[in-house]
Amino acid sequence: MIKAKINKVDVEVPEGTTILEAARKANFTVPTLCQHPDLTPEGSCGLCVVEVEGFPALRRACVTQLEQGWVVNTNTARVRNARRELVELILSDHDTDCLTCIKNSRCELQEVARIVGIKEITDYGKKRKKAIDLTSVAIVRDPNKCILCGRCVEVCSEIQTVNALTLNNRGFETTISTAFNEGLGNSACVNCGQCTVFCPVGALYEKSHTDEVWKALNDPEKHVVVQEAPAIRAQLGEEFGMAPGTIVTGKLHAALRKMKFDAVFDTNFTADLTIIEEGNEVVDAIKTGKSLPIITSCSPGWIKFMETFYPHLRDHVSTAKSPQQMFGTLSKTYYSELKGIPAEKIVSVSVMPCTAKKFEAQRPEMRASGFQDVDYVLTTRELGRMMREAGLDLKDLPDEPADDPLGEYTGAATIFGATGGVMEAALRSAYFLVTGRELENLDILPVRGMEGVKEAQVPVDGLNLKVAVAHGLGNARKLLDKISGQLSETGKSDYHFVEIMACPGGCVGGGGQPWGSDMARRARRGEALYQEDKSLPKRRSHENASVGKLYEKFLKKPNSEKAHHLLHTHYNRRSKVDGKIVKEK
């Protein structure tokens, strides 16, 4: 243990503790900007400087480990002036139109400016005006807001291992951009949106569809249907000041109805459907001796990552579309037929915890209904904004059910939103498909939780089903390299079924989630989904009666020709340089 003094208070901390951690433990707030609980501290912003007696220069608290006998002062005139000057320098080259900024009142720089006591924005000279990057269909990057803290670069390279973003040039000319500054839409970016979650300011955010959705809602000619992803019910509350992990399913449905959506459905319905299609695919593959494993296909960030970095595993990825896309297709075919509403009048909107869903919706192959299957994708944050515009506070709303026939769901669908959830849901149904009996203990605990790569063996009659789950693309890479190695060495892999989610924590950690989340918050949201699962009367996808009816009336049977046409897709190979499809020879 290390004994030291911080602001005259005796502290005792384990060796290796930083000054920042020790100060926080002693209840002293040291302002930070580049520091983030889920990232390795880089000390790039310099805001956390403190005075250490015996050292002439100020030290950065986030990267300096406390040593025996040190006397640290976090609050001296020199420290306060240094911090203020630093924030003034950042602000002197920062686009300070805070009132119109997407991060207004949620901005960490705003908060820091308040804490260090900025009274005016001093002109230190040169100010740069740079072009906003609008090349991506999912993510907007505004370099005029960027403070060069490097969090986005770190999450993109260290956690996601995509390396779309990088620090270019140096000194005053330093910028964060893609290679050759060609824009996110022309890079390896997989649209996961983690950069938007980690950005402390308004430099990275989703490409908004709110105007288009308001327009559709106001158009009497249009029939606007909406679906909400499993994770939304565990996140949206945070937009309205509720505790992380508060389940708001009923209030969410009520809010959407009050916003005048013509039909309020639930992505959970097609999550159950996905399990039936994907589950049958896995069972068929095992029975017919197809090359294993089968890898899940729900996460569009993962799909683009696979197309770019692991195209040789394409044939292992389930052809089942994601629940969002299955819903989109069915809203313009099955539902259109059922209600006698022409598909061209239907506007299909989704609410997703995800920025990559915006990319997925506009893929040219996602038009099985003859129209773009999902017209607009709103992130959790965008829905929060629209609700505030509409004068709705989630906390005040009653609990309402979703509409039929695309609203019923089981607990298996709800847990899709957490890492391991798709795997657990699939196992619950696969067991039934193989044995004809129901799995008794539905809680498959080894696939739950925040560990990066999880493995489990599930006995299904004579077969020992070996499964693996990875979340966050860096973790996915570890698992995929192992599987690729097995496949190239022996021609087969140990694993039968693999779940991969692009974002750490799964969809509850998605790139469209409320600002200011960290891994701890993601974990709480995931736990909340397991709570909802436990509370539901039906917890197996094959028990969803509306899904049963859909097969009976429309699709005939799982993996039927019609199901294949409407609910399955194919994958491409993409360039690592610009992310564009590479034509096959």
Next chain:
Amino acid sequence: MSDEHNCLCAEKQEEELYPKLAEIVEGNRGKPENLIMVLHRAQNLFGYLPKKVQQIVADGLGLSLSEVYGVVTFYSFFSTYPKGRNSVKVCLGTACYVRGGQRALAKVEERLGVKVGETTDDRRYSVDVVRCIGACGLAPAMLVNNDVYGRVKTTKVMEILDSYE
């Protein structure tokens, strides 16, 4: 000063350099720690580091293009533009600066339609800035290839540049 062998065929010549680049990269396959050394050698080969070269280096060393690009743009020695047949260097050392070096540079940029660090499309000129070439008595000074020009007035700039093919 004109050299017929150097014109128009720059891109064709470049194509012929790729096998050599492949050799350099092969010797450093999977060694990202050798990036700067490999970039140096690649730049000596090509005269600059075009996107295709950076991509080959990235793939060979096991890095992403953005990482390589970040390093290339960090160090001023590396250039992403090809160098022209004639290197124009305007001095912005103290003496030249106070005697109108900035104006001479502005004229060069205007005349050639490129900024500092860039090369004209026909690869006839590339423009750079230097800090003092020891010709302070002649300030403002300018260097074209190895020829020093003193007391460069904006009117004189055009004349000087035109004399290099």
